[in-house]
Amino acid sequence: MSKILVADDSRVMRQIVVRTLRQAGFGGHDIVEAENGRDCLEKALSESPDLILSDWNMPEMNGIDCLAALRGSGNQTPFGFVTSEGSDDMRARAAATGALFLIAKPFTAETFQEHLGGLL
């Protein structure tokens, strides 16, 4: 069993992400939730998740700064964005900072299967 850290400032969206993980066949894993980038950073270090799924725009600390801080500390936990913005510019920034993928909202269970299949 793996541990997945889901970071989003919207509780509704965290719930939808967790539900979509289940629909995509990843329901057997432990889920830890974070409500902003700072919370995500702390839990990435304290909970040692196997995968981080994070929103981009969040209060306190955004997702890209969280990822940069993680990588800056030497942490290489697989990290993917689940965000409402999927522009080429943001995909390039995400990849350059160390994200494995960027899933744009709205998403489907198939999109999750496509990106997470080889990771869990």
Place this chain on the structure above:
Amino acid sequence: MSTAPEMTDVHAIVEQVWSSFLGDEEPLLPAYDAEVAFPADDAWSAAVSIHGGWTGTVTIELSKTLAFSLTRLMMAMEDSEPLDDAEVADAVGELVNMIGGNIKSLMPGPSALTLPVVAAGRAAHSSDLREVSRFDACWQGEPVRVSVHSPS
């Protein structure tokens, strides 16, 4: 690239968000003749702004009944379970965040998207903004409006 999102683009984005998170069972029906503003005592609204290569505000307004029913659906809650304002604000804010994020991706960048601001009441825009696009629709017999404003 145009300097304002086309109504057909806004329509397509709203439809995609709607069907992904609220299901296909109940279609979102376009209502092209909706000219009347939402009554202030029966509306919820939320807005995000985009600043940068293109600047504008994306707003969603919907009836209170619709705001509550879509929140229950997004949270997989039964009709009998109580809902509080924070949950409705969360759901309506996330809807405009997704719609705004997708509109941002269509427009010239780079630009930044603000966090959503949600109100129990209809949206009002200052005089320096003009409406550049609007999509009116009906879902479960209740009205929803997505509009895009940019500086005049």
